[in-house]
Amino acid sequence: MSFMNHPRASRACARDVIDGLRDWLATEGNVWLHLLKTLLASFIAMGLAMRFELSQPRIAMTTTFVLMQPFSGMVLAKSVYRFAGTALGMLAALVLGALFVQTAELYALGLTVWVAACTALAVRHRQFRWYGFVLAGYTAALIGVPVVTAPDQLLLATLTRGAEVMIGILSSSVVSALVLPRHASARLTATLAQRESDFIAFAASVLRGGLTRRARERRYANLVEEIAGFESTRRIAAYENPSLRRQSLLLARLNNAFMDACARLHALDQCIKRLRSLDEHPALAACLGEHANLLASSRCDELALARLGASLDERIADSSNIDVTTCVELLDRFNGDIVRLMRLRSSIANGQHDASLPAGGTSPRYVATTNRFVIAATFVRSGIVIAAVAWFWIATAWPSGGLAVIAATLACALSSASARPAKFVAQMAAGAAFATMLGYVYLCHVYPAIDGFPLLCAALAPPLAAGAFVAMRPATAGYGIGFCVFFCLLAAPDNAIVYDPGLLLNNGIAIVVSMLVTAIACAIIVPPHTPWLVGKTLAALRAQAALACEGRLPGLNERFHSGTHDLMSQLLGLLLPSSREHRRALAWMLVTLEAGQAMIDLRTLRAALNVDDAPVSLRIVWSSSVAQMLHDMAMLFRTPSSATLRRAINAVVSSIFASDALLEHLPSHQPARDLRRFLACLHFIRSALVDPTAPFDAQR
Structure with a gap:
């Protein structure tokens, strides 16, 4: 028997040596x-x-x-x-x-x-x-x-x-x-799978509400580094792998979709946090738990997310609480971002190239921004x-x-x-x-x-x-x-x-x-980490929210997210981890993403909204209030203070009143549904402005 077992032992020993060599x-x-x-x-x-x-x-x-x-x-x-x-x-x-x-x-x-x-x-x-x-x-x-x-x-x-x-x-x-x-292409493939897995696990933890504030901040800071690192690796891999070079547009879209999902997850996280104090929405809590379980499971796919989203709409449809409606709207948009990520990952895995994509639209581009x-x-x-x-x-x-x-x-x-x-x-x-x-x-x-x-x-x-x-x-x-x-x-x-x-x-x-x-x-001579220079970079970061209010809509989403993440990546390199300045910069990045994404959603809905059935006077009041709100929000992020914060809150409230009045004169079909989504965006912006943990007013 020892003679019979000897070849098996030799093969096992050889496998151990090979495995150890591979690890080394x-x-x-x-x-x-x-x-x-x-x-x-x-x-x-x-x-x-x-x-x-x-x-x-x-x-x-x-x-x-x-x-x-x-x-x-x-x-x-x-x-x-x-x-x-x-x-x-x-x-x-x-x-x-x-x-x-x-x-x-x-x-x-x-x-x-x-x-x-x-x-x-x-x-x-x-x-x-x-x-x-x-x-x-x-x-x-x-x-x-x-x-x-x-x-x-x-x-x-x-x-x-x-x-x-x-x-x-x-x-x-x-x-x-x-x-x-x-080859960096092999690292890119592994990074894609690991980043998606980590993000899904993080999203499930956010929906369950089991993370501390410090853990959330640390994870969002890591996401910034992952986004910037992926963009760098993508460009490197394009030099060595012709297949990835032909998929460069798909990979750029994937990174943009990931930035969208990160911003939407933070907005949803903030909305859930503001709902915690109410503790009177068991149906919503149950749906959030079901979403978390689905994301953490192996059966999470586009069809399962669609079924769960439809179930959520049916169970929360009769809710008159605007906070619940806003949370449902954000969860629905987050599901859409996850589905978009899945589709892009599937296209990349199946070897689809940029040439096979439908024509039209703007090509996504990571915008690297450095303060003048x-x-x-x-x-x-x-x-x-x-x-x-x-x-x-x-x-x-x-x-x-x-x-x-x-x-x-x-x-x-x-x-x-x-x-x-x-x-x-x-x-x-x-x-x-x-x-x-x-x-x-x-x-x-x-x-x-x-x-x-x-x-x-x-x-x-x-x-x-x-x-x-x-x-x-x-x-x-x-x-x-x-x-x-x-x-x-x-x-x-x-x-x-x-x-x-x-x-x-x-x-x-x-x-x-x-x-x-x-x-x-x-x-x-003005070192990069001097407070004055860091303050200028932080001001450029805040100005990204003003860009979301005033920039041209075509390609605005990509410019906003890439510019915000790039500037934050620079700040993370300049500031010491766990320092007060580091936490404040991260707070500004999160509120910039939160408000900026909401403003882009709001402007997109406004551009597609048809309110011709409403009286002319209401349309004029609504349009002027929204324009004033966009202006005041841009001024708040450019020059944050108690005065600009009050003006921005008043402008958002005025837009909410004008939208409510307009909604009463619209028939119950698609324009009314879009206007309700518009109202949810406005309410979310107001909630972000009055949040006591927001960094708008350092003295409050």
């Missing part, structure tokens, strides 16, 4: 795979640059460390924008060099304006377009500063630096795409830093001053996406200091003992792998980026190595001092 590959294995691919790409770039006898293979190596990402689509997306940004930076270097021939002062001024403008545009556009603008800025400095007093070398330096950067781009792209590639004051602050901060370092370089004729200007440019550019740029640049300075010391060791003791390219790669692998590993951790990314980038720039081998430790130390000191100056400036 899915966790720590991915880290080691990314490190291996990063080193391979950098060594290929260095080898090709040496083979083509380019003057500075270190530039190609630096490119790979800045460019490599865990997923193939991320590298390809970065490569596209890096190529465009590099080409634009090369052109800028040529233009600045031609305009300010051997005039270092004017050249420094032109370069300062160019880099500051590119950094500000990077903050405006963000994601991978951010990288294109960043490259356009510091490529011009990287090319032009070393030859500012030698214009005859500018064209050759531009072409050489461009070739070195392009070799780094190609090496990173090829290695990422061909060597054990990891944030953009202006970035421009001013970057300009002051680069101008100060360039002035010191010119005034003192510092031999390493040009590299200090390049380091300041790199620091301003790479830290522009950070919520704490001072901390990030300080980490880069520490990484650069360590890179200088280790570079001294390599230049004096390692390179002289190396013979041959394989041995050179083996000697460079340990420090570069350690730096890349540190850069993969968000909390220590600045240390790793600073070490890898400046170790390559300072101490990586060229075709003709210059064994001058004094030059290396002087250049290293210049880089560290320059970045310390940048860190101090980022901490003093």
